[in-house]
Amino acid sequence: MAIIERCHSIEKSNTLEMSLSLCTKTLCRYFTNNSRTKLINKLSRSSSTFLRNSITYKTVLTKWEDQDLKVPKLVTFLTARKSSTQVMGALSPLDPSSFSRPELAIIKHASLSLNIDFESKVLNGDAILNFDVLEDIGELVLDISSLSIESVELDNGTKLKFDIGEPVPNFGSKLTISLPNQALVGEKLKVKIKYATAPTASALQWLEPNQTSGKKHPYLFSQCQPIHARSIVPCQDTPAVKFTYDAEVTAPEEFTVLMSALRGEVRSNRTTFRQPVPIPSYLLAIAVGVLEQRSLGPRSLVWSEKEEIERSAWEFAETEKYLQAAENLCGPYVWTQYDLLVLPPSFPYGGMENPCLTFVTPTLLAGDRSQADVIVHEIMHSWTGNLVTNKNFEHFWLNEGFTVFLERKVGASLISDPVEAKKSRDFHSLLGLQELSEAVNQELGVDNQLTRLVVDLNAVHPDDAFSTVPYEKGSLFLRYLEDLLGGPGEN
Numbered sequence: 001m002a003i004i005e006r007c008h009s010i011e012k013s014n015t016l017e018m019s020l021s022l023c024t025k026t027l028c029r030y031f032t033n034n035s036r037t038k039l040i041n042k043l044s045r046s047s048s049t050f051l052r053n054s055i056t057y058k059t060v061l062t063k064w065e066d067q068d069l070k071v072p073k074l075v076t077f078l079t080a081r082k083s084s085t086q087v088m089g090a091l092s093p094l095d096p097s098s099f100s101r102p103e104l105a106i107i108k109h110a111s112l113s114l115n116i117d118f119e120s121k122v123l124n125g126d127a128i129l130n131f132d133v134l135e136d137i138g139e140l141v142l143d144i145s146s147l148s149i150e151s152v153e154l155d156n157g158t159k160l161k162f163d164i165g166e167p168v169p170n171f172g173s174k175l176t177i178s179l180p181n182q183a184l185v186g187e188k189l190k191v192k193i194k195y196a197t198a199p200t201a202s203a204l205q206w207l208e209p210n211q212t213s214g215k216k217h218p219y220l221f222s223q224c225q226p227i228h229a230r231s232i233v234p235c236q237d238t239p240a241v242k243f244t245y246d247a248e249v250t251a252p253e254e255f256t257v258l259m260s261a262l263r264g265e266v267r268s269n270r271t272t273f274r275q276p277v278p279i280p281s282y283l284l285a286i287a288v289g290v291l292e293q294r295s296l297g298p299r300s301l302v303w304s305e306k307e308e309i310e311r312s313a314w315e316f317a318e319t320e321k322y323l324q325a326a327e328n329l330c331g332p333y334v335w336t337q338y339d340l341l342v343l344p345p346s347f348p349y350g351g352m353e354n355p356c357l358t359f360v361t362p363t364l365l366a367g368d369r370s371q372a373d374v375i376v377h378e379i380m381h382s383w384t385g386n387l388v389t390n391k392n393f394e395h396f397w398l399n400e401g402f403t404v405f406l407e408r409k410v411g412a413s414l415i416s417d418p419v420e421a422k423k424s425r426d427f428h429s430l431l432g433l434q435e436l437s438e439a440v441n442q443e444l445g446v447d448n449q450l451t452r453l454v455v456d457l458n459a460v461h462p463d464d465a466f467s468t469v470p471y472e473k474g475s476l477f478l479r480y481l482e483d484l485l486g487g488p489g490e491n
């Protein structure tokens with residue numbers, strides 16, 4: 001995931017929609033321009049929970065739509081909100097943020113068959129989950145959040161009993177599936193779950209036509225990181241579990257469906273996908289809109305609404321160059337396709353490294369290719385994060401610290417003069433150090449446990465732990481080690 005370091009449009013575009021894309025603490029903490037700091041800090045402090053809280057998020061969007069709210073009102077609105085996270089302990093032994101028990105039986109593959117219903121703002125269909133049984137067990141435990149479960153059955157058609165635990169605010173519920181007979185170590189199980197998502201699913205953002213550039217059609221996009229995949233599919237929603245997936249998605253014919261996977265056949269209203277590289281649940285992603293595409297290179301397309309497509313194609317024309325520079329440092333790119341999707345302005349991050357299809361904010365369309373570092377950051381996640389992954393979000397610095405470290409190394413490798421390259425890398429590291437120092441000393445406080453590289457998420461939602469610390473403290477630690485010991489690409 002990336003934040004953007006500056007924004008070109010906040011002054012001229014102070015609608016709530018734009019503010020939403022700016023006012024997550026992630027983005028806000030990356031503003032350094034003094035003239036904006038006050039507003040941004042205010043938004044930042046008050047918005048730490050809104051991103052994961054779909055009700056709030058949607059209320060904000062609805063209010064914007066109804067009243068054309070401007071930024072000052074948004075500040076009041078968000079300031080009035082308080083976190084609703086319940087203080088509690090770890091949800092399971094391996095991952096404090098997941099109910100699931102992958103140490104007993106682990107998902108290896110998921111087959112999704114989903115229908116997109118823009119009218120009722122739900123996805124419905126089924127998920128077939130393939131498990132490897134690792135211990136003798138009588139039940140399976142999964143994460144769900146606001147899902148309506150219609151039925152659960154084995155692949156031979158045997159109906160299975162299931163129980164949905166009391167929901168924990170913002171963490172969802174435990175789905176316990178009882179097996180008819182004990183499953184033994186080494187067995188494989190295939191379980192089909194018929195279900196529907198809720199209109200409030202925390203991973204999904206349903207945009208009305210007037211929240212898009214074209215203003216004519218609705219739009220849907222997801223953001224599953226860190227623990228929102230459970231609101232769109234029953235799963236082991238922990239990065240400790242990696243699985244391949246295939247999907248078949250039905251949407252009205254004029255829409256394009258994209259996922260974090262290789263796109264297969266498109267037949268009238270049905271699109272198929274396959275992701276042959278195992279991924280953690282937080283990298284599941286879907287976007288549905290009336291979209292166009294342009295080629296960026298031999299393995300890259302850029303997708304967006306038609307209003308942004310030419311600007312997007314120009315802005316990201318150097319994508320293949322960045323991919324090659326990344327491969328020079330990290331080895332072959334294994335995901336086959338590297339596409340970009342430029343989202344409507346309410347996308348809450350600078351970028352999200354969804355495999356095969358990076359999601360980016362349109363605020364990167366600066367007109368001067370100056371936001372390339374965000375693309376390089378997302379490309380680097382193809383190795384760090386997406387291939388080598390933190391086992392749970394207490395270790396998020398492993399994803400982001402390594403990615404920022406590589407982003408700056410690869411960024412410097414694109415500069416031919418070695419002296420200038422080193423200067424550029426040092427400059428970005430110093431900016432990072434300054435941001436880290438502000439975050440630790442002014443925002444979090446030096447005694448805050450969230451300033452550690454490895455945080456304790458036993459009573460903390462991963463969204464609330466999010467800050468510049470894993471990015472900058474992580475990458476500076478690696479830079480320190482490299483300066484001490486040397487590293488790849490060093491002469």
Ligand SMILES: [Zn+2]
Pocket residue numbers: 001002377381399400403
């Ligand atoms: Zn990132």
